[in-house]
Amino acid sequence: MKQKRMADYAYHYGLKVRIYPSQRQKEIIKHNADATRFVYNEHVAVNKEIAQFGKRNICIDFIEKRIKILRERIRTVTALKDRYPWLRHPDIDAQSIANARQNYQRAWKQFRTVHLVGVPNFHKKTSVESYQTNPHYNNDMKISLFTSNARFLDIHHLMLPKLKRIRFQSSRKVLERLFAMKEVRIGTITITKDSLNRYFASFQLGSDEPFVGACPKTDAEIGVDLNIENFYADSNGEIVDNPCYYRRQKRRLANAQRKLSRRIVRAKKEHRPLREAKNVEKQRLLVAKLTAKVMQRRKDFLHRTSATLIKNHDLVAAEELRSKNMMKNHALAMSIQDNGWRIFLNLLTYKATLYGRKFVAVDPRNTTQTCHVCGHVMSGKGKLTLKDREWTCPNCGMHHLRDINAAKNILARAKQKLALTQ
Template identity: 45%
Template sequence: MKRMSSLAYHFGIKLRFYPSSKQKKIIKLNYDAQRFVYNSYAGRNRTNYHARRFLAINQGQAMPFAFPILNDYEAKLAETVVANDELLAKPKNIRDAYSFLRVKEIDSLALANAIQNYRKAWNHYRKIGHGIPTFHKKRSDWSYQTNCQYPKQKEAYLDNGTAKFIDAKHIKLPKLGVIRIAGLRKLIKERLLKHVSTRIGTVTIKKTAGDQFYLSMQLGSDIAFAQKLPKTQSQIGIDLNLDNFLTDSNGAMVAKPRFYRNAKKKLAHAQRVLSRRQREDFLQVLSTALIKNHDLVVAEELRSKNLLKNHALSQAISDVGWRRFLNMLAYKAKLYDKEFQTIDPKYTTQRCHNCGTIMGQNGCRKLKLKDREWTCPMCQTYHIRDWNAAVNILEKGLGSWQNPKKQTA
């Protein structure tokens, strides 16, 4: 059987489920257990770090030809380091050391995932240089991870692992047993009914602060989860701007929603949550429409980090969610076998797409941000700034516009 990472296609689903009172207690028990294990690793490694540093400094002060003699405090520190190293050497050691981690309701894979997540956090820190793993605090929302295993099966399906679908309304999970779910997407229901080879990987069980329970599953398969969309023989360039959300190379504009700004005026947490959901829905619908209706979508590389340094524009940029939008276009293009690319935005707003004149060169006045409409001084073509930029973006993506060169008189 193939490993999850070697499967060609991956898909994630999130389901609402309704546990019984007993199942809620088991979820809380596993959440507390995995948090205890994670914090044990964080605390013991932190203790070892400081103890080794203390001993190294003190031993360095001893005579170079004399064997250092440890006092009682230093000896206890050395014993603590050895004990911690032994406990953390193997994942099963911490379960053997604490009897409450061995009760039958606790999922051993939840504990293993806690250790794995701690090690991933350290690898992430070593890679980027900040974000040292810290203690996990007790919270009103719970979550823990487990895994679906296929111990004797030759092929993985949605209904033959340790985590499996009983039917379209019920799932069986390790330690929790059978739970009722709100319902399946048509895409997943068809794979279940048609018995399509699909492997379940990581399973995350989560309770929100509002006492709602959700189940997230990572699925993998060598059979695509979505059908390829038909080719439309259409291409489009899109320009992200501050006057509206975007302008495309056909001249169409999408108005900019101001969810965050409106929510800020109300100063209510519930409204901020609602605004994020509205923005997410807006971005999902718009990105899907662009991918379905065009074979190629070209956009400019977003450099919002630099733009956010401008305090006059930062709120408007944060309001529209461009980074999330471009990420959606990228993964949906891959999912539906379409093409999405980003290009260097240099000169896209300053260039006349009709004759190639670049404003700001050869004595031409450079366009400012307030210049929303302009006329090319060379060919006298009238431009709407954002529409012209979208056309340039498409041409650059198609490779029909070479890198601009200085024009000669």
């Protein structure tokens, strides 16, 4: 009987756990991360050289022979291993090399679909390390979290390819729910070491039964207007303040970064490798810790806020904002980035699917300038600016709070959009 692929499952779920490798396991992770980066960069180098031939006026026969040699070098995993025998080291997972090649091909596919992402570039060596692997399921093997060479042994231990038994930590409630499910297939596994030298394993899971039960209907609907003055204002008249996590740490982070910069300059003048300069590494960890603190607090706030909106409303509507374009305004760029609007919208999108709710993103055009009562649009000399937080409609005389009025318009547009699609 043929095994089902990950794409064939009705539901998909991501699980990220913290792992605690031994010193030997850390070495294996480093070997695989280095091999992954090397294979990816080899593909980048080969294709860049092939692209350069079109700009040179040299012998055609030489070009054809050289292109053939280059393409043969990266044609298969075996060809790479023949050219670079160190890739056959027993610590290196063959799946990590295969995934590196696949990621390079996906990068080109993404470029052809969305040109703004750019072409695949050289991956520099940094303090962050990662690689991907996949479990092996035999055709006669039962699909579950406890079979294959990548599996859960118990609530505190994993079995991973090459790494073998390793301790991990995650939410007991989430694990108990997953362990109780009949059939859960493990897909791609990403092993990561972050800038704080913490290790994580991310699992792609697939199943035909939902990972989270749908929330009961509330018959409640809400529109959300994201803005700089606060985090958002909703159509019910409530306003959620922006915690401004980056602004709180801005001065302390800037001081730490300047200190790191001075230590790097000093180490270079003394001709010391940066990775061996203890003072540089100590200060780098401090900067990474402050940055991670900001990111984790913001991420926690966005998760809690998005979950509250989705669980308590059948329909959630918001603006389809393009943060990258808005950040071209240098006066507002820091505030926009500190808000994390794009992440928030992505969280609302996937959580709506997860909990059986509806999330609709609408065009933000004139949502602020339009009166939600009579539909009058402010224009010309009467057009509202960012300073105008309250205004009165010249047509119907209705007094508006700027952000709450916009949230009501957003909700109305979302209902119209749903009515057209049904």
